[in-house]
Amino acid sequence: MQLPPADRTASSFTGYTRAHWEAAADALLTAVEPYATEDRALYHLPGDRTSWSGRLSDGLEGYARTLLLAAFRRDEKALERYADGLAAGVSGVWPRIEDRSQPLVEAASIALALRLTRDLLWDRLDDGVRQRAAAWLGDALTAEAWPCNWELFPVTVGGFLAEVGHEPDASRAAIDRGLERIEQWYLGDGWYTDGDGRKFDYYNGWAMHLYPVLHAWLERDERLLDLYGTRLERHLSDYARLFGGDGAPLHQGRSLTYRFATTAPLWLGALTGRTPLSPGETRRLASGALRYFLDRGAVDDRGLLSLGWHGPDESVLQGYSGPASPYWASKGFLGLLLPPDHEVWTAAEEPAPAERADAVTPVGPPNWLLQSTRSDGVVRLHNHGSEDVRYDPYYTRLAYSTVTAPSPSYDNSVLVGDDPSRTGIEPLGAGDGWAASRHTAGGGASVTSVVLARGAAEVRAHLVTGTEPGTPVRITGWPAGEGLRAELLPAVGLDDSLTGVTGEGATLFVALGRLTGEPDPLPLAELVSVRVDETGAVEVRWSDGDGARVRLDGSGVEAAPLT
Numbered sequence: 061m062q063l064p065p066a067d068r069t070a071s072s073f074t075g076y077t078r079a080h081w082e083a084a085a086d087a088l089l090t091a092v093e094p095y096a097t098e099d100r101a102l103y104h105l106p107g108d109r110t111s112w113s114g115r116l117s118d119g120l121e122g123y124a125r126t127l128l129l130a131a132f133r134r135d136e137k138a139l140e141r142y143a144d145g146l147a148a149g150v151s152g153v154w155p156r157i158e159d160r161s162q163p164l165v166e167a168a169s170i171a172l173a174l175r176l177t178r179d180l181l182w183d184r185l186d187d188g189v190r191q192r193a194a195a196w197l198g199d200a201l202t203a204e205a206w207p208c209n210w211e212l213f214p215v216t217v218g219g220f221l222a223e224v225g226h227e228p229d230a231s232r233a234a235i236d237r238g239l240e241r242i243e244q245w246y247l248g249d250g251w252y253t254d255g256d257g258r259k260f261d262y263y264n265g266w267a268m269h270l271y272p273v274l275h276a277w278l279e280r281d282e283r284l285l286d287l288y289g290t291r292l293e294r295h296l297s298d299y300a301r302l303f304g305g306d307g308a309p310l311h312q313g314r315s316l317t318y319r320f321a322t323t324a325p326l327w328l329g330a331l332t333g334r335t336p337l338s339p340g341e342t343r344r345l346a347s348g349a350l351r352y353f354l355d356r357g358a359v360d361d362r363g364l365l366s367l368g369w370h371g372p373d374e375s376v377l378q379g380y381s382g383p384a385s386p387y388w389a390s391k392g393f394l395g396l397l398l399p400p401d402h403e404v405w406t407a408a409e410e411p412a413p414a415e416r417a418d419a420v421t422p423v424g425p426p427n428w429l430l431q432s433t434r435s436d437g438v439v440r441l442h443n444h445g446s447e448d449v450r451y452d453p454y455y456t457r458l459a460y461s462t463v464t465a466p467s468p469s470y471d472n473s474v475l476v477g478d479d480p481s482r483t484g485i486e487p488l489g490a491g492d493g494w495a496a497s498r499h500t501a502g503g504g505a506s507v508t509s510v511v512l513a514r515g516a517a518e519v520r521a522h523l524v525t526g527t528e529p530g531t532p533v534r535i536t537g538w539p540a541g542e543g544l545r546a547e548l549l550p551a552v553g554l555d556d557s558l559t560g561v562t563g564e565g566a567t568l569f570v571a572l573g574r575l576t577g578e579p580d581p582l583p584l585a586e587l588v589s590v591r592v593d594e595t596g597a598v599e600v601r602w603s604d605g606d607g608a609r610v611r612l613d614g615s616g617v618e619a620a621p622l623t
Contacts, residue, residue, distance in 0.1 A: 061083075062087065063354075064077075064080055071344075071347060072409055073347075073411065073415075074307070074347040074351050075351075081347075082396065085132070085393050088126075089129060092387075100142070100145035101148040102122065102123055104383070105384050106383065107383040109367060109382065112379045116154075117162045118383055120154050120155065121382055122384035123149065123170075128387075132393040132397060133393065134177060134180065139180050139181045146189065147189045156196075159204035164210065165213055168212070168271070171220040175220040175223060194224065197221060198221065198226060201231060201233070202230070202234070209267035212238055214235075214238050216274075217231075218231040218234035245268070249298075250296070250297070250299075251295065258446055259446065259447070261454075262309070263315070264295060266321045269291065272288040277331070292334050293329065293334045293335055300326070300341070301430050302439065303412055304462030305412065305438070306352055307345075310461065311460055312443070312454060314452075314455075315378065318389050319358055320350045320392035321388050321391040327342070327398070329342065338407070339406075340409050341410045344412055345412050358371070366386065367381055369465070376465075414433075414434070417434055419432050420493050422494075427490050428444065428495065429442040429444070431516075439462045441461065444487055444488070444495040444509065445497060459511075460472075464546075471536050472536060472538065473535075474501060474507050474522050474534075474569075475501075476502040476532075477503055477527070485498075489616075492621075495510070496509060496619075508613070510598075510610055512600050516574050516575065517572070517584060517588050518572070519551070519570065519588060519590055521570045522568070524568075525565065527562045529563055532559055535548065535571050538575040544577055545575070547573060547584050549573075549585065551590045552569060566613070568612070588602055596611070598611075606622070607621070607622030608622055609621075
């Protein structure tokens with residue numbers, strides 16, 4: 061991908077300006093064009109993988125997701141090609157939108173693109189094409205959505221159809237129904253779960269906030285914009301901390317192949333004026349993420365986004381991932397809706413949170429603890445409240461970071477009797493420098509866990525109950541990586557292989573951990589010490605003299621400063 065030279069005057073951290081974003085968008089649009097069918101209704105991108113929805117749906121996905129990119133770019137020549145594809149698609153080529161079907165997802169991208177470019181695309185179509193397109197989209201108004209972020213796809217379609225006067229009553233009903241349904245998943249402080257349970261991930265940003273806020277903004281509905289915009293602004297206070305100093309988003313959750321779609325809520329805050337971030341910080345975070353992926357092979361030698369993270373990577377895919385799935389990354393180009401003279405494009409870049417200072421920050425609804433270090437720019441997420449409905453290494457590990465990926469050997473886990481499962485995660489609170497949870501482990505054991513963090517150092521304590529005496533328990537830490545030091549040292553109840561055995565009743569295991577990119581850090585044992593007092597409480601003392609006293613029992617965790 062050919063980009064302009066780096067501009068270190070305007071963008072001292074990334075070198076990227078609006079010109080780089082425009083060039084990247086243009087290159088991505090050019091690269092997919094050879095894979096369009098003759099009628100331009102489908103984009104069959106290369107590869108031997110087909111999603112569980114099938115090849116026809118995958119071709120529609122290629123059309124819809126790249127159309128969204130052309131809409132953010134407002135590229136008239138490209139939009140002319142997509143207009144031809146729309147005319148063919150709604151004349152019998154595209155699959156119908158049915159209950160819980162992938163075309164419902166793609167209909168939302170098409171409707172949003174048409175709404176954003178109405179003067180350039182929709183208003184120039186023949187009336188017959190408009191009628192057929194509205195009828196095709198109209199099935200989304202009554203199609204049953206999966207009970208998660210999918211509830212917002214009929215909202216997005218309904219917003220466009222109501223604007224153009226197609227089935228206004230049904231459109232408004234779909235909008236009201238979808239917005240009402242997501243309320244049950246809003247847990248406060250800017251955080252949604254993605255449906256029932258405790259699934260916290262990037263869908264908060266690229267779906268749960270994106271669609272309601274954009275809908276309110278396009279409707280010019282100040283009441284809705286105040287409601288959803290206030291939530292977005294609060295969310296961004298936490299969200300900005302999920303990016304490392306190298307621009308990497310945290311490697312956690314599903315659909316990671318969407319890559320720099322993680323930047324969409326950053327741009328959305330600037331677009332609507334609902335952000336706690338300065339213009340320079342917004343651009344630094346967004347451009348940092350785009351550059352992170354482009355510099356690491358996300359685009360192949362054909363100019364296509366691969367199914368993966370850096371390059372191709374099967375481990376981050378789901379059954380719904382097809383050849384065109386990565387192009388939800390198009391959402392990351394939302395910032396191009398901002399005019400070139402907007403301050404988010406003209407201000408000097410400012411450091412990201414991970415570059416300003418060491419920080420250990422609790423995040424309430426997910427019950428996470430975010431730990432970042434300025435010296436290496438690494439961000440670590442200690443997970444004490446997020447899980448999927450099944451065991452999933454991208455949700456149920458104890459920790460994630462911007463520089464590591466979950467390993468097949470069960471990093472960041474507690475193995476009870478060689479069983480690494482962690483289900484039924486129950487948050488027990490997060491506070492100043494700590495977070496805690498309880499979960500069910502192998503054979504029905506209960507594990508109460510707490511992590512305390514300072515700088516790059518961690519103390520991890522686990523109280524195991526409900527096992528036969530003599531059951532082996534093994535603690536694992538961070539996976540190793542190039543240029544990284546990953547450490548886990550036994551402190552209480554563990555031998556040098558980080559293994560111990562349970563006794564009668566509750567058994568405590570404590571380890572010291574660290575993940576750092578510093579080339580020559582101080583020994584971990586010099587940064588923190590641990591002892592168990594006569595009552596069984598864990599006393600942690602940091603090298604600066606501060607400390608905490610933590611008590612774990614079957615009912616929860618109590619943490620207090622050491623005096």
